[in-house]
Amino acid sequence: MIEYLDPLFYIVGKAVVIVIALVLIFSFMGALVILYSFKTGRFFYARIMLIALSLLESVIKAILWLGRADDALVDDFSILLRNYINHRKFHEVSNGDRYIFMPQCLRSVDCPAKLGPEGIACVNCGRCQMGQAKEYAESLGYKFFIVPGSSFIKRIIKKYRPKAIVGVGCQMEIKEGLAMCHSKDIPAIGVMLTKAGCVATTLDWDQFYEAISE
Ligand code: SF4
Structure with missing residues (x-):
């Protein structure tokens, strides 16, 4: 043996x-x-x-x-890859069935918006660029949400069943969000914050407008 x-x-x-x-x-x-x-x-x-x-x-x-x-390039790359793969399917969906989820940390620290059942209700006070972005996105037909917490997106997806999603957030949020959308067969595009954190984060707004306008 x-x-x-x-x-x-x-x-x-x-x-x-x-x-x-x-x-x-x-x-x-x-x-x-x-x-x-x-x-x-x-x-x-x-x-x-x-x-x-x-x-x-x-x-x-x-x-x-x-x-x-x-x-961290590896995570950035996997986000770029998913965006690239999802691009065609995302653009096959009409704007009216596309949803945008923005992180609340992008707001001004003096934001007067109140929290409601559909997220933080921006009143376009001009203190940050969110109001302008909301107005533009809605003029294109998108549904626009400012996310107050992590369970909010799942709740909205369950309630309205969007056919395509644009999500803005930090690297980890985008990575997890894209994976979650993939598991639900929803084509999603992720736009990463240029400075992450809990408050006063920043975004390349041109990149955001490019993602929703194409
Ligand atoms: S524009 Fe909207 S999100 Fe930005 S500070 Fe004003 S109410 Fe808040």
Whole structure:
């Protein structure tokens, strides 16, 4: 019996080494593709890349970290990939069936808006850019919500069943939101805040208008 164990351990050991080598090679290639895509704005095999990214996320992050690159690029990249993949389906939905969810932290700290059942009711007081954005989005036909808390979006989705969504938020919120919309088969576009936090956050408004106007 014992004489069969040696070759068995040898085969298992060899298989483990091959798997580790393959993971490292694919992760290294993934890291290079991410850096290249950020530089050129071009995506290759987006769906396959997204699956590979979710499987190899930690290893790719470690490789980028070792190469002194920002490992947050991996999350940014997965958001860009999802936006890219969702783009066509999102634009097949008419504006009237598209919903926008904005984070309340984008408001002015002196915001006079009151909280209601449909979120924070902006009165377009001019203290921040939210009022203008709401007016423009609604003129295009969008439904516009300022989100007071994390369960709000799920409640609104359940109540109105939007066919497409634009979400603004920090990196983690967008990543989780896009994954949630994917699980509900709702094409969504995420726009990341340029400065995250609890209050006085900032947004590249041109990027936001571009996302909803296209
Ligand atoms: S524009 Fe709207 S969201 Fe901004 S501070 Fe005024 S009421 Fe609040």
